[in-house]
């Protein structure tokens with residue numbers, strides 16, 4: 001049976017949701033070992049040991065791994081891979097930063113953002129902003145894979161009882177240092193795990209208007225808030241709100257697109273949502289081609305009315 | 311300091327890609343091709359660093375078919391000083407591209423290598439990180455803002471939760487995100503001038519790189535299409551739908 005090493009995304013205390021989908025994908029390839037590389041990360045390692053389907057946890061606890069710098073984590077993984085057949089990471093910004101560096105160290109061509117496991121070395125993955133799905137087979141001796149979170153069910157976060165084993169840290173590369181992070185704290189559900197998302201586009205005019213129109217509706221629905229690239233570029237909301245080909249990939253139960261035209265790059269990030277609702281004044285906006293329910297009209301009257309009636 | 315900028319010729323971002331009927335790939339015949347948008351941002355950033363006096367020479371490189379010359383000419387027209395085309399008529403995978411770029415970097419010894427974060431055709435998001443690994447140098451991926459400070463570069467990165475700032479020892483690799491800058495258009499006089507800028511042609515073998523693919527594409531299919539939806543007349547009808555769905 002294949003042995004698979006999964007990169008656990010965590011904040012040293014708890015495991016991030018994206019890891020759970022990666023575990024599901026990895027389970028389809030073989031026996032799962034979870035790697036927790038961090039600093040004072042015992043709580044995260046204990047949490048990883050609870051994930052259903054994880055057979056073993058490797059804990060690399062060292063100051064060098066405090067901020068998941070790729071220059072430090074990739075050599076650790078590459079070293080451990082002597083004992084594994086596949087390395088699997090969630091396709092988050094952390095996974096996308098680290099996995100290709102591991103792949104190059106191992107001389108392996110990575111398979112990015114897989115949607116399904118079709119065979120021991122065969123996968124499907126989206127190309128061209130999801131306008132085509134490629135089935136690819138790897139000929140490399142080892143596999144390096146990133147997993148699209150919306151394409152796999154989440155493994156149960158509890159129920160497992162894996163052992164936790166310490167692994168020796170590799171030395172700090174000395175190539176890079178962490179300076180600071182600006183992470184917005186929010187009570188709102190994270191975009192990639194939200195059941196409902198309300199997204200706003202360029203039509204929202206400015207940050208204050210976006211807040212005044214979109215936030216009350218999201219509050220009423222207990223929804224996460226997303227945005228188009230145009231809304232992010234114009235400074236209505238921070239960069240991590242961007243949904244799309246080059247932003248976050250989401251697939252909530254309900255996605256409400258407000259004043260978003262539906263460019264292919266935006267659709268790439270949300271067209272797997274269960275129900276899509278679009279509010280747009282342009283009857284011909286491409287967003288209506290993917291929307292299950294469309295409402296044509298001026299968002300500045302329709303959205304407040306909707307919020308009021310919920 | 312020399313800057314090496316990677317540019318890929320890809321389908322224009324405004325074109326809707328069509329899957330070929332035989333499932334062998336995406337139809338690129340008679341389709342508008344352009345520079346990968348993230349690479350335009352990479353070229354622009356190198357030019358801005360040159361304008362600030364940080365970068366002294368900009369070398370643009372593309373691995374691709376003869377037609378990729380056009381993409382390199384665009385980079386030259388924007389402000390790159392010279393270009394290298396590593397000729398390869400077939401599609402080259404990110405790992406092999408990275409090996410070629412690393413080989414070129416060993417020759418050129420740039421202080422900074424700038425790539426896009428992702429090519430909008432293969433959507434791999436790999437080459438920059440792989441180049442950094444192969445050279446044993448640091449990587450500032452998904453850059454939102456950069457500043458060179460002595461022998462280091464400070465990179466503000468776009469990450470899932472917000473922004474992260476890291477400090478990298480030079481030489482380093484940076485991959486661009488959308489907010490790094492807004493690329494300029496090449497002016498007509500600069501397009502004319504670019505025609506006489508040096509463009510060298512090389513082969514993968516010049517860098518000892520085997521470009522044989524590691525991934526075999528078994529088939530390419532259309533994604534499932536969503537069935538047509540409905541339009542509701544007013545907010546009350548939408549509220550009713552939401553109630554039906556148990557959302558409100």
Ligand SMILES: Cc1cc2nc3c(=O)[nH]c(=O)nc-3n(C[C@H](O)[C@H](O)[C@H](O)COP(=O)(O)OP(=O)(O)OC[C@H]3O[C@@H](n4cnc5c(N)ncnc54)[C@H](O)[C@@H]3O)c2cc1C
Pocket residue numbers: 200201202203227228229230231242243244245246247248258259260261262263264265266269279280281282285297298299300323347348430
């Ligand atoms: C390399 C690259 C990557 C990209 N990645 C992404 C990505 O990840 N995500 C993304 O979203 N985009 C991405 N884009 C950008 C994308 O191409 C579009 O430009 C963008 O999605 C447009 O945003 P928008 O729909 O908000 O704006 P617009 O296209 O300007 O649409 C605004 C819409 O609002 C409607 N409207 C205006 N006023 C009102 C009103 N009063 N009431 C109701 N409706 C109104 C209009 O009818 C229109 O449909 C990318 C582009 C490139 C080149």
Ligand SMILES: Nc1ncnc2c1ncn2[C@@H]1O[C@H](COP(=O)(O)O)[C@@H](O)[C@H]1O
Pocket residue numbers: 316317318319346348349352371372373374402404407424425426427428429430432433434435436437438
């Ligand atoms: N064939 C190529 N020639 C030059 N640069 C490339 C090529 N392929 C990829 N790149 C660079 O690597 C970046 C990421 O590409 P990818 O890893 O394929 O998503 C692109 O934005 C380019 O800057």
